[in-house]
Amino acid sequence: MTVTLPIALSCGDPSGIGTELAWLARQALGAAVPFFWIGDPAHLPPGTPYAVIAAPAEAQAVAMDVLPVLAHPFPHAAPPGQPDLRNAAAVIAVLERAVALVQAGEASALCTLPISKKVLKDGAGFAFPGHTEFLAHLAGVDRVVMMLACPELRVVPTTIHIPLSEVPRTLTPALLEETIRITEAGLIRDCGIARPRIAVAGLNPHAGEGGVMGAEEGAWIAPLIARLAAEGMAISGPMPPDTMFHRAARARYDVAVCMYHDQALIPIKTVDFDGGVNVTLGLPFIRTSPDHGTAFDIAGQGIANPSSLVAALRMAQDMAASRGA
Template sequence: MTPPAPIALTCGEPTGIGPELAVAARAALGTALPFFWIGDPRHLPAGTTFAEIARPAEANDLPGHLLPVLPHRFAGTATPGQPDPANAAGVIAVIARAVALVQAGEAAALCTAPIHKKALKDGAGFAFPGHTEYLAHLAGDVPVVMMLASDTLRVVPATIHIALSEVPKALTPALLEEVIRLTHAGLIRDFGIAMPRIAVAGLNPHAGEGGAMGHEELDWIAPLLARLGAEGLCLRGPLPADTMFHARARAGYDAAVCMYHDQALIPIKTLAFDEGVNVTLGLPFIRTSPDHGTAFDIAGQGIARPDSLVAALRMAARMAAARHPEKSSSEDFSDPKNFRTKILLTGGAHGND
């Protein structure tokens, strides 16, 4: 049987923690979960043992102590913590190259290391707010939603990077319906959940408390959920956000759709700060990413934790198996015992999308 295609891991910002995390992830996963890194080998930490490959499939044949590298030459070098605008075009090109490999079936899924949006904008005029929007553009400007996922909780914010004062205007019935439908479809296609249970938060405190603290829930959120429920979607809500995330409540749903950024991200970062994974639902290919940023303050020190990247690679493998069970391996990527080393690095960083 032909082994499944490996996962493509982009280099991200080369002066951040991405390159060292790729090395740490390979050490943690070995050959149990094949992936290859796309980037400039000069940007890897000194002493990294790697092997350049010409085609993604070659990553399946390398021993675990070697990082498979699909080389992509950059214009600049990489000094940890000091982004160089000369590298911006290379970072963008690596993302596009990885997408092309996934679309061609040479890679099973895409996992992206953190980028630095200002460096891309300053160095290459990057016109997108982040990874998510650029990937949606590469896929044909398809509608997408951002999910933050872990083994403990999955959350989807309906609105993301806007001021809190702008949320009530941006949050329309059409937007919320699209987010719910994309979440429902993604849970089926990418997580193998036949009948997803989705909890939907209210916008206002106590979900409006019968109109005493806001009317959006009564005016249109509850009617929208009732209409979608009549179509067969399994929805609960609108629910008070302050009682949605304790253990007993989480047992009653597969994902929570929240109304704004912090309503969704505070609970998952509290429950799974080092293991959270950024997933883009709605793409024609699988994309995951660690839920942290470039961490320039600790880059190059060898103390950044690879937990989130390892979780992102594992989740990408599980999602690929759910989409294409005929191509999956027998490996259970949900069981940490399948990996030959423990993750012992320390350190941290912040959001990536």
């Protein structure tokens, strides 16, 4: 199905590299992936050709060498690399506006440029660990799953932004099962994979090696996987984490469900550091994001790499087509 609605691109922190990446992505994609940027035009790099639109539907009438902008005024300037706490509330408001547009059917998907969680917390009392949790809150969803994806690998961390010492008590059979089920449903609905092949990593070295290096695999991870397989799910594991990410192993599954943050993110950032995309599964709308941060240290220097944003916009378009959005 051809996607006709444009993608909403939220500005993220305007002092980061997001303002540069929006125009670079427009140059790279042209008419292939229609999108519009939501933010303050005054924050765009000097000389950026842009056209202010009144509604998302106008985005596709804008010339391909011009950035369509849905203007959202901010209270203060945004010098590159110098985040201003006084802009924090406006960053949050842009996200709320973008979600409202997608939910209203005016945009096919949401792609988010990076925010600074510390800036939002210090400047506006932001009470969420990050984008993912805030979007779930706006959507009224209790639980979502973070997936990182590139052409060669998809990974899902079951526990995310918590200290490693907290992983064993946070990781429960219920949490792992819910993560696996949301992942399977997301790949079916958003990626067009009729029967996703799911590989589950072990928690311990060598997946516990028969209980010698940890008991969780034998006690409940393997039985959970066996029960889901008996239901008809294409699932395997628990697999030794140190041997499941080489090229031949990756060919045997569509997604790897991992137990904690670095177990998932180190492999994908090694395989494709510049092209990885952050996807939120379990939302009623599509959300993708480049897999990097605000990069305040290089903002304004003209060296930002748009590869991850370009990949995120393309993936959002593909997922929207899969949903029929």
